[in-house]
Amino acid sequence: MQAAMMMNRSKMLCRVWLCGAAIWLATAAPASAFLAYVSNEKSNTVSVIDTDSWTVTATIKVGQRPRGIELTRDGKSVLVAVGDDDTIQIIDVASQKVVDSLPSGPDPELFTQDATGKILYVANENDNTVTVIDLEKRVRMGDVQVGVEPEGMAISPDGKILINTSETTNMAHFIDTATREIVANVLVDARPRFAEFKRDGSELWVSSEIGGTVSVIDPAKRVVTDKIEFNIPGLRREAIQPVGIGMTRDAKTAFIALGPANRIAIVDAATHKVIKYLLVGQRVWHMAFTPDEKYLLVTNGVSNDVSVIDVTAQKVIKTIQVGELPWGVAMARP
Amino acid sequence: MIRWLIGAISLCAVTSSALAAEPLTISIGYLGQAGIKATLSLVELPSENDGIAGARLAIEDNNTTGRFLKQQFRLEEVRVKDGDDVAGAVRDLAGRSTFIIADLPPDALLQAADAVRDRGGILFNVGAADDRLREADCRANVIHIAPTRSMLADALAQYLVWKQWKRWLLVVGSHDDDRLEADAYRRAAARFGAKIVQERVFEDTGGARRTDSGVTLIQRQIPVFTQQAPAYDVMIAADESEVFASYLPYRTWDPRPVAGSAGLVPTSWHAAQDQWGAVQIQNRFNKLNSRRMTARDMQAWLATRMIGEAASRTNSGDGNAILTFLKSPDFSIAGFKGQRLTIRDWNLQLRQPILLVDGRMVISVSPQEGFLHQVSELDTLGIDRPESKCRLQ
Numbered sequence: 086m087q088a089a090m091m092m093n094r095s096k097m098l099c100r101v102w103l104c105g106a107a108i109w110l111a112t113a114a115p116a117s118a119f120l121a122y123v124s125n126e127k128s129n130t131v132s133v134i135d136t137d138s139w140t141v142t143a144t145i146k147v148g149q150r151p152r153g154i155e156l157t158r159d160g161k162s163v164l165v166a167v168g169d170d171d172t173i174q175i176i177d178v179a180s181q182k183v184v185d186s187l188p189s190g191p192d193p194e195l196f197t198q199d200a201t202g203k204i205l206y207v208a209n210e211n212d213n214t215v216t217v218i219d220l221e222k223r224v225r226m227g228d229v230q231v232g233v234e235p236e237g238m239a240i241s242p243d244g245k246i247l248i249n250t251s252e253t254t255n256m257a258h259f260i261d262t263a264t265r266e267i268v269a270n271v272l273v274d275a276r277p278r279f280a281e282f283k284r285d286g287s288e289l290w291v292s293s294e295i296g297g298t299v300s301v302i303d304p305a306k307r308v309v310t311d312k313i314e315f316n317i318p319g320l321r322r323e324a325i326q327p328v329g330i331g332m333t334r335d336a337k338t339a340f341i342a343l344g345p346a347n348r349i350a351i352v353d354a355a356t357h358k359v360i361k362y363l364l365v366g367q368r369v370w371h372m373a374f375t376p377d378e379k380y381l382l383v384t385n386g387v388s389n390d391v392s393v394i395d396v397t398a399q400k401v402i403k404t405i406q407v408g409e410l411p412w413g414v415a416m417a418r419p
Numbered sequence: 420m421i422r423w424l425i426g427a428i429s430l431c432a433v434t435s436s437a438l439a440a441e442p443l444t445i446s447i448g449y450l451g452q453a454g455i456k457a458t459l460s461l462v463e464l465p466s467e468n469d470g471i472a473g474a475r476l477a478i479e480d481n482n483t484t485g486r487f488l489k490q491q492f493r494l495e496e497v498r499v500k501d502g503d504d505v506a507g508a509v510r511d512l513a514g515r516s517t518f519i520i521a522d523l524p525p526d527a528l529l530q531a532a533d534a535v536r537d538r539g540g541i542l543f544n545v546g547a548a549d550d551r552l553r554e555a556d557c558r559a560n561v562i563h564i565a566p567t568r569s570m571l572a573d574a575l576a577q578y579l580v581w582k583q584w585k586r587w588l589l590v591v592g593s594h595d596d597d598r599l600e601a602d603a604y605r606r607a608a609a610r611f612g613a614k615i616v617q618e619r620v621f622e623d624t625g626g627a628r629r630t631d632s633g634v635t636l637i638q639r640q641i642p643v644f645t646q647q648a649p650a651y652d653v654m655i656a657a658d659e660s661e662v663f664a665s666y667l668p669y670r671t672w673d674p675r676p677v678a679g680s681a682g683l684v685p686t687s688w689h690a691a692q693d694q695w696g697a698v699q700i701q702n703r704f705n706k707l708n709s710r711r712m713t714a715r716d717m718q719a720w721l722a723t724r725m726i727g728e729a730a731s732r733t734n735s736g737d738g739n740a741i742l743t744f745l746k747s748p749d750f751s752i753a754g755f756k757g758q759r760l761t762i763r764d765w766n767l768q769l770r771q772p773i774l775l776v777d778g779r780m781v782i783s784v785s786p787q788e789g790f791l792h793q794v795s796e797l798d799t800l801g802i803d804r805p806e807s808k809c810r811l812q
Contacts, residue, residue, distance in 0.1 A: 210699050213483055232487065233480045234699050252696065253753065254484040270487040272731060276753040295753040321796060323758040
């Protein structure tokens with residue numbers, strides 16, 4: 086009896102100590118430290134970057150050809166599409182290990198979650214479908230037939246409309262998330278790669294890699310209302326290939342990755358005018374903000390590195406070597 | 420801004436009218452030759468559906484897109500034999516299809532183009548590499564998807580010059596097409612600063628390409644044929660007729676690489692091409708046709724996709740509307756080659772990067788870095804606007 090009480094007391098003491106240690110650790114860690122997860126398409130790895138020290142702190146082995154990468158809404162896992170293994174792997178943020186996989190269709194590339202984090206919508210490049218997956222049960226709920234080579238995925242801020250772009254059909258498909266039917270198709274320029282809503286739902290931006298433009302779509306009328314073009318002196322038009330788009334929460338500034346132009350365009354999101362071009366690494370594709378939006382990390386595929394942009398200063402402050410052909414990046418709290 | 424607004428309004432009109440309209444059917448004809456051209460290598464022997472298999476895939480792709488725009492695409496195949504009445508065949512086909520994908524030799528192609536010109540027929544050349552079809556013999560109703568011999572030779576030359584392999588030994592076959600290919604290499608050497616140190620002709624004395632003890636004989640012939648050459652870096656073979664080029668690699672008297680018709684070959688497409696999303700089309704093609712995709716398949720895919728792309732942008736199946744769009748600066752097509760493909764408005768040739776392949780891998784893609792051009796670096800390949808003799812009529 087007494088022994089049991091002793092045990093309890095020591096357990097309690099232990100808990101108090103652990104709790105204290107946790108508080109100490111939390112306060113000791115600088116407020117800006119997040120973890121960026123970078124998918125390396127050729128290395129079959131995910132590099133983990135500490136945004137305080139700006140160093141790679143871990144390299145996680147994943148399946149073949151990791152591309153699309155995102156943090157789950159609960160912040161516990163990072164999902165990474167491994168196209169050549171026809172699945173999406175789940176990396177546990179706590180242990181930084183692959184713990185499970187999801188039943189996507191063939192060759193998954195990009196995906197998006199609904200607001201609750203319960204449903205995952207996946208673009209499957211190989212069979213012209215968007216697959217709907219129940220994230221909790223980890224089962225496939227259904228498919229939506231879309232255009233040729235589905236790629237970009239976005240969900241409207243009210244959760245009602247899912248956008249999928251198809252690269253050879255050159256459309257943004259509007260899918261009703263309740264009925265899973267296509268309700269509208271908007272033609273954009275060649276090879277649409279990425280879709281992003283403004284936080285207030287007033288605009289949908291779609292990048293066209295081969296067309297060299299970003300289409301601004303009115304999501305209510307479902308028409309293209311403006312097109313952003315990029316003119317960089319001394320650079321031929323064919324080299325300007327917009328892919329990734331990042332927009333600040335206040336919807337004032339957008340960052341657009343221009344692929345082999347090796348630049349990020351900073352665009353006034355209200356006027357759709359390019360403010361500035363930042364030189365980054367070679368073949369820049371995707372990006373993610375730190376949660377405090379102080380920094381933007383962009384992946385440079387051909388130079389095998391990640392550029393860090395100071396969002397306020399609009400300057401590149403750092404370059405970090407990662408694995409081969411870095412593709413996507415997702416941001417997590419440690 | 421105003422331009423984009425107008426664009427937006429017209430796009431809006433396209434989507435809304437498309438939704439209301441009845442399905443539009445667009446017929447595409449495929450006019451090819453019967454029979455298969457023999458090759459030295461058994462693995463390079465073309466399939467019977469070489470070319471049209473690519474068009475079939477593009478019809479599927481167009482129809483997937485067409486579902487959303489109420490457009491349907493159909494393909495009709497016609498084959499002509501040597502000596503057949505090409506003009507008659509194409510006139511008959513043009514009665515059903517304004518758009519005709521033509522995989523024909525140069526003279527037959529010209530006959531076909533002239534036969535359907537008055538009725539507004541538009542040809543897409545996917546088979547003939549002859550520069551003259553884009554030069555003195557150019558036609559306003561023929562769009563050329565196949566790259567020219569000069570584009571192919573320039574693509575290879577840029578790489579060889581970058582590699583500092585500038586001394587070429589040119590070996591030319593004894594047929595007319597081989598001589599035309601050699602002309603393209605001579606021109607490329609002069610343009611990019613290579614030197615042809617010597618030329619040799621490989622006479623076609625006839626005989627079978629496949630024999631039971633061929634290798635033994637070839638192993639004796641080729642070293643003898645290539646000995647006593649002046650110092651050279653690379654042997655260039657001009658052998659479109661498939662008589663000898665594939666016998667050269669590893670058998671030359673001097674240990675030198677071979678390029679041109681064998682060894683390092685310039686081509687518009689190859690089954691090993693996997694960059695820029697190409698794995699997707701390779702997979703789709705393989706699934707549909709149970710074989711690998713060739714350059715001719717890709718050329719036919721592109722032609723069919725260009726018609727589909729123009730139909731979706733103009734919301735029309737009308738020949739004039741589609742031809743006008745294809746010729747306009749608004750047209751471009753994605754062809755899994757890392758950049759947009761557009762049309763040279765002075766001779767209707769599709770601009771395109773050229774792959775350099777060794778039969779198993781893509782070794783490089785031209786234009787090479789550093790070969791600059793004031794309009795498009797793709798125009799460093801082939802005959803450029805200022806040199807062109809084409810007057811489109």
